[in-house]
Amino acid sequence: MASEGLTGALAAVLAGQGPSVQSCDSAPAGEPPVPVRLRKNVCYVVLAVFLSEQDEVLLIQEAKRECRGSWYLPAGRMEPGETIVEALQREVKEEAGLHCEPETLLSVEERGPSWVRFVFLARPTGGILKTSKEADAESLQAAWYPRSSLPTPLRAHDILHLVELAAQYRQQARHPLILPQELPCDLVCQRLVVTFTSTQTVWVLVGTVGMPHLPVTACGLDPVEQRGGMKMAILRLLQECLTLHHLVVEIKGLLGLQHLGRDHSDGICLNVLVTVAFRSPGIQDEPPKIRGENFFWWKVTEEDLQSQLLKRLQGSSVVPVNR
Ligand SMILES: C[C@@](O)(CCOP(=O)(O)OP(=O)(O)O)CC(=O)O
Numbered sequence: 001m002a003s004e005g006l007t008g009a010l011a012a013v014l015a016g017q018g019p020s021v022q023s024c025d026s027a028p029a030g031e032p033p034v035p036v037r038l039r040k041n042v043c044y045v046v047l048a049v050f051l052s053e054q055d056e057v058l059l060i061q062e063a064k065r066e067c068r069g070s071w072y073l074p075a076g077r078m079e080p081g082e083t084i085v086e087a088l089q090r091e092v093k094e095e096a097g098l099h100c101e102p103e104t105l106l107s108v109e110e111r112g113p114s115w116v117r118f119v120f121l122a123r124p125t126g127g128i129l130k131t132s133k134e135a136d137a138e139s140l141q142a143a144w145y146p147r148s149s150l151p152t153p154l155r156a157h158d159i160l161h162l163v164e165l166a167a168q169y170r171q172q173a174r175h176p177l178i179l180p181q182e183l184p185c186d187l188v189c190q191r192l193v194v195t196f197t198s199t200q201t202v203w204v205l206v207g208t209v210g211m212p213h214l215p216v217t218a219c220g221l222d223p224v225e226q227r228g229g230m231k232m233a234i235l236r237l238l239q240e241c242l243t244l245h246h247l248v249v250e251i252k253g254l255l256g257l258q259h260l261g262r263d264h265s266d267g268i269c270l271n272v273l274v275t276v277a278f279r280s281p282g283i284q285d286e287p288p289k290i291r292g293e294n295f296f297w298w299k300v301t302e303e304d305l306q307s308q309l310l311k312r313l314q315g316s317s318v319v320p321v322n323r
C-alpha cells in the first residue's frame with residue numbers, strides 16, 4: 001500500500017471505520033490464536049446509558065435471584081449471531097420495553113480479551129416503558145430517575161461513572177460519534193495507530209509484511225494475557241520492534257470498533273490510538289529507532305490528515321478504555 005493507501009486507511013480509522021483485518025503482525029507465542037466463539041471463550045456485554053433532557057437516567061430493576069430488586073442500567077450479554085447494536089437493542093427492549101438507537105460508544109471496559117463490555121449513549125425511539133405489571137425473568141420494571149437521586153440498592157456502583165461519562169459527553173462531546181463498524185473478524189485483535197510527534201510533525205508506525213498497513217496485534221486468551229489485559233498485546237507488538245525501556249507508551253483510547261457477529265465471526269478489532277515518547281526530556285526530532293524490517297515510521301505529510309491526527313492526540317479525542 002503506497003502512501004495514498006496508508007493515507008486512505010488512516011483517514012478511515014480516524015473516521016471510526018477501517019479496513020477489515022486480513023492478518024496480524026503480532027500474536028501470542030506458541031499456538032496460533034484460536035478463533036473466538038461467543039459464550040464459549042469470550043463474553044461481550046452491552047450496556048446503554050439513556051440520559052433525558054431533564055437529566056433523568058433510565059434504570060431497570062433486576063429480576064435475577066442473585067441481584068433481585070437492585071437497580072442497574074439496561075445491560076446484558078451478547079448472543080451468538082447478533083451484531084453489537086442488535087444486542088443493545090434486544091437487551092433494552094427485554095429489560096426496559098423501549099426501542100432505541102445508539103448515539104455513540106461512551107466507553108469500552110475489558111477484563112482481558114475474554115470479557116469486553118461496550119457502553120453506549122443511546123436514545124429511546126419508541127416502545128412502552130416496562131412497569132411492574134410486565135415483570136418477567138429479564139427485569140422487574142424500568143423507570144426514569146433524576147441523575148442526582150438514583151434509587152437504591154444499585155446492583156453495582158460501576159454505573160455511576162458511566163452515567164457521569166454520559167453527562168460529560170452531553171455537556172461537551174470529547175470525541176466524534178463512534179459506532180461499531182459491521183465487519184467480520186475471527187480474533188480479538190487491535191489495529192494500532194502508534195504515533196510519535198515532534199514539533200507539529202507526526203509519524204505513524206507501519207507494518208511492512210505484505211502491503212504497508214497499520215499494524216494489527218492479536219490478543220491471546222491464555223491466562224497471562226487475560227491477567228494483563230488487552231494492553232499486553234499492544235506492548236508485545238511494540239517490544240518486537242522498539243526498545244521500550246527508554247520510551248513512554250500511552251494507550252490513549254479507541255478510534256473505532258469492528259465486529260459483525262453474524263456468520264459465526266465473533267471476533268472484534270479495536271482501533272486504538274497509542275503514543276510513544278522518549279522518557280528523557282528534551283526535543284527529540286526523530287522517532288525511536290526500529291529493530292528489524294517488519295515496521296517503519298511513516299511521516300504523515302498530508303496536511304489535513306496530519307492536523308486531524310494531531311487534533312485527536314492533543315484533545316485525547318478517543319473513547320476511553322477501562323477509564
Ligand atoms: C455482566 C454485567 O455487565 C451486567 C450485564 O449482564 P446481565 O447479568 O444483566 O446479563 P443478562 O442476563 O444478559 O441481562 C455486570 C457485570 O458484573 O459485569
Ligand SMILES: [Mg+2]
Nearest residue numbers: 074075076095
Ligand atoms: Mg441484564
